[in-house]
Amino acid sequence: MTTLLPHKFGPYGGQFVPETLMPALIELEREFVSARNDPAFNAEFDKLMASFVGRPTPLTYAKRLSEKLGGAQIYLKREDLAHTGAHKINNALGQALLVKRMGKKRIVAETGAGQHGVASATAAALLGLECVVYMGSVDIARQEPNVFRMKLLGAEVRPVESGTKTLKDAINEAIRDWVTNVRDTHYLLGSALGPHPYPTIVREFQSVIGREAREQMLMDAGRLPDTVIACVGGGSNAIGVFSGFVNDEAVELIGVEAGGSGIASGKHAARFGDATKARVGVIHGTRTYVLQDDDGQIAETHSVSAGLDYAAVGPEHAMLRDNERAFYTSVTDEEALNAFQTLCHTEGIIPALESSHAIAEVIKKAPTMRKDQVILVNLSGRGDKDLNTVIKELGTNM
């Protein structure tokens, strides 16, 4: 059986799912290809992006942060200002429009930080779809405000108690629901992960970030950035912004993983950063770098940021790393929390803890660059949802 679109990224990607789901993946691919060639579909998507999401999101020159770091000039792509507070809405709305086109009435979604759950619930409310969100009970505890948001938007939030009770297990449950109800249900996967065609679909809907950012850089700074930095959990915001610059060979692309308590501690989610625990494997339908033990059991991960706390990385990132088109590094919980505060103080922006990982890398990298050089950082989401975590982590320091 052949696919309409390439189903692998070099040796990564693929469709490692039970047979029951294969026809749904084939239908989804066919529908996506036909939708992307349909001017009416694209016009509807663009209209919603403008009138509902508030796109284009601004590009902000971070003047005080740039001065403080004393090196490269720093620009922020403000996905935190997209409706619902993160880039996740771009993909959620795109897929929800596909669901309508396929004539399905119900969506299931997984969520870690809750941003994708909120985006899915929002898209479902807007388009009149039934929505069930699976969320690990550990994540429910640390992202409470988003749980309320999803419920207010009419979604049912189902706590997941199996395994590590985080994003990985929420994906398992969403897939189990999907395999049971596949005839009338779409799985609205939130990151550039999972079986083909999801990594491609998610990248395409998120590529709006990179397209806008490239134009805005040329307009505002009069040039392309030297470096683009984004955090990488599954990797959807990163692949979205990278896609705008991947053909500009002079632009360096850097993905930032969650270093948790440090690589040596073993408590982290750095799939590219830990050669002892990360190997190429298969999880949730895709072949990619996976944190696992010697026997191939998926490892527990840790990050202060729920959205980066996942054992595998999107397959396209694995290919970009092999090709040395993109580079990947990690920052610790502590570095991310410091960056969170720095951005609050210097720019008046409260970033999501996920995005704070990208800012932490900027703080390390900018001082090593010249003042006439430019860094673009994707500020993937806002931090309101993280206040409970931050207050707890910083204790009396707040």
Added chain:
Amino acid sequence: MNRIETAFQKKPIFMPYFPLGYPDLETSVDVIEALAKNGADLIEVGLSFSDPLADGPVIQQATQVALEKGITVKKSLEAVKELRKRGVTIPLILMGYFNPMLAYGLEKFIHDAREAGADGFIIPDLPLEEAEEFQSMLIAGRVDGDVLSPSYRDLPLIQMLAPTSPDERMEAIARNAKGFIYLVSVTGVTGERREISNDLGELINRVRAHTSAPVCVGFGIGTPDQAKQVGQLADGVIVGSACVKAIGASDNPVEAAREFAREFSKALKSIDL
């Protein structure tokens, strides 16, 4: 004639599933031996994985316990060898997810599985699109030092079909099927259902149009009566969650296994064909 072909001489066959390592390794070996010696015609021997996305709560919980008790692929293969030593002669098919096999090394896994006495593989997250890598290793055999071992053609990778598979997929999948076809009777994960679908006969006929391989039905069969109902239509009846539940809940798992196998095999033998 290999062990699988021998098993299908008398149809329908009874195929229970049980995971190695549950409730502990020693008991699971005793349980599988008891199933084999009390009426099971073929056993799906479960390999545990941390993220079993095609399984319902019963098998999830059992394989989780097995992992907590320290089951590994290596120990599982040793247990298969032990079962052969104890005189288990029916086919033993290894059923597990792909990642632990990749981590073990695919060639080594296939080689060691045969050495241990396994008869084939069921890998639920390896659909037709992704099966080639595994299949080609079964055909090519393995270069071990300078010695080219014989190919593993006689060890089939069992193909799965689902109610959602359209005819052209059924044909592509069934065309080269070896051993038998594993027909998933319902959309969903493993686990008992209250009723057997009315459309099952039609579904089985759709599969039979494309293959002469035996068609075995699994997912959702929980009672001897349901087994009998399915056995009137299919060449084999696969019982997973109900088997794990009955044995797992018992104070005497080995006795429960004997009873379970006797009851189901009796129900299937009572079919008047």
